[in-house]
Amino acid sequence: MAPLVAAVSSPRARLFAYFLRLGTQQAVPLQLHTGACCTAKNHYEVLVLGGGSGGITMATRMKRKVGAENVAIVEPSERHFYQPIWTLVGAGAKQLSLSGRPTVSVIPSGVEWIQDRVAELNPDKNCIRTDNGKEISYRYLIIALGIQLDYEKIKGLPEGFAYPKIGSNYSVKTVEKTWKALQDFKEGNAIFTFPNTPVKCAGAPQKIMYLSEAYFRKVFLFGSNFQRLNISFQNTTKEPNQDSTELTAEGQRKIGNICYCSYEMLHVTPPMSSPDVLKTSPVADSAGWVDVDKETLQHKKYPNVFGIGDCTNLPTSKTAAAVAAQSGILDRTISLIMKNQKPTKKYDGYTSCPLVTGYNSVILAEFDYRAEPLETFPFDQSKERLSMYLMKADMMPFLYWNIMLRGYWGGPAFFRKLFHLGMS
Structure with a gap:
């Protein structure tokens, strides 16, 4: 582990992080949404439901657009977990303690953490209600409630x-x-x-x-x-x-x-299944999942509502890698919506599943909506490799805690084009 951390802390890794930052959007003026709004105890420009990978990532990105004081996260849990590592925990290859951190430590600085559970969504009036009876109104809503x-x-x-x-x-x-x-x-x-x-x-x-x-x-x-x-x-x-x-x-x-x-x-x-609060919500499709456009992640009925991650009906595998790719697309979508412009960047369904086949081997599967391979590296990823295991076990957790949750990782699309000379 020590050599890997040292490598990540090297000037090359810092340069890598710098280029990731170049891809983020700058703050833009916020346009008034003209929908009705209920009388609420609190109001935020951007309200994020869920403090998992999608919720924290998007709250961080929205903080840079509208200011921390205008963003809030509704999340009841005291601890935040990097769940992909649990495969290795269950096999004795990693310690459970490495997978979790206090939720307060991953909430973006200055963003309000409403430690409560979502009880009801009212998108027609631009507000939600929590278990404690608190009503919160919003201008833009991001639903990232995960899966049940x-x-x-x-x-x-x-x-x-x-x-x-x-x-x-x-x-x-x-x-x-x-x-x-x-x-x-x-x-x-x-x-x-x-x-x-x-x-x-x-x-x-x-x-x-x-x-x-x-x-x-x-x-x-x-x-x-x-x-x-x-x-x-x-x-x-x-x-x-x-x-x-x-x-x-x-x-x-x-x-x-x-x-x-x-x-x-x-x-x-x-x-x-989708969380119970979503099953009977106006934002859900007939199966209970948040009904979003599969290319822009904007809700099909409510233009100021967006979804990300496992709670949505996006026809792709529900993985942390998919959330990362979706976060970059959703960031651009919201930026344009805030400027009353039509979203142009389209999500291709990218997801990844590092298929662990042993204690030193992984097959890195990456694919799109059509289940077609969308491989990042310029070699045959269908083969078991020690390098891919090390990436799964050590590099990906570091990237998650230090880059993705800080809003600087939108998936490997840039590197895929770089490695394939712009042809993929």
Whole structure:
């Protein structure tokens, strides 16, 4: 870790950060939005809902446009987490403590943090209401509420996590249980589930499976014990049974209308959905996701409302890399909207999934809306590489905390063109 940090602190890295800053927009005069506004206790030029990666990034960018005193973030959580690293935490390759920081430490300086939960959105009157009954009006609204984990939709969860053989890399409360279950595993079935709903980082359920296999091979040293392992991937999970270590799943031993298989380790990827507050909101589409234009991220009905990240209906994978690319596009979109101009910069659906296949190998998958490769580096990224693992494990967290959340990272498009001589 030390050599990497030293490299990042080098003059070359500082020059890299400087060029990133050159791509940011300058502050522009704010135009009055003519929609109706309810009587509110507080009013902000830009109100950001959600203090995750998209919310913090956009609040930082908006601070530079309209001033910190004119921006607020509504976020209830005390801690902010870099969740992509939880794949490695669940496999014992990273410590959980490295993934989180106090929320107050990532809120842009001078921006107001409203530590409360969003209870209702009223875009027709340009205001929202919080759980504490506080009404807040806005001129521009950015919705970055993320995605909701629905463990309770699986019978036996979340209480089943008290059982030592069940873990999940999708929650700060259960990710270390994955590593404990992995260490305790001796022989039998190791099962990794995938729900039939949208999920954030759709590659994560496979990553922990690959890492588990790598761990088992290392521990069992390719001996006879390894022959007694059975690693399988289930598309759905119906019910974990803690007492009999049986999993109700599709495609296994069937008794009546129920299928069973036994397990000695179970990693659960929960069903996911849009946050409840959005499901019945005027800003949502029929499925409950924020209904935005896929190229500009502007709401299709409310021109002063915008969405970013996992809570939107953008037809691309829900990853931190996608949020980074979206933040740059949304920054430019809002800049032009504020000047009563039509957005010109279009989001191409860029997203990235560093597919961890072992403790020293990653396949860096990058693609667009059409699921066509959109690779950054001038080499074959379909091959497993140690360099890509180091980027995933060490470089990306540094970039996230120090560049992206500070509003200076809008994805690798510039470097892609540079590496491919402007041809991609």
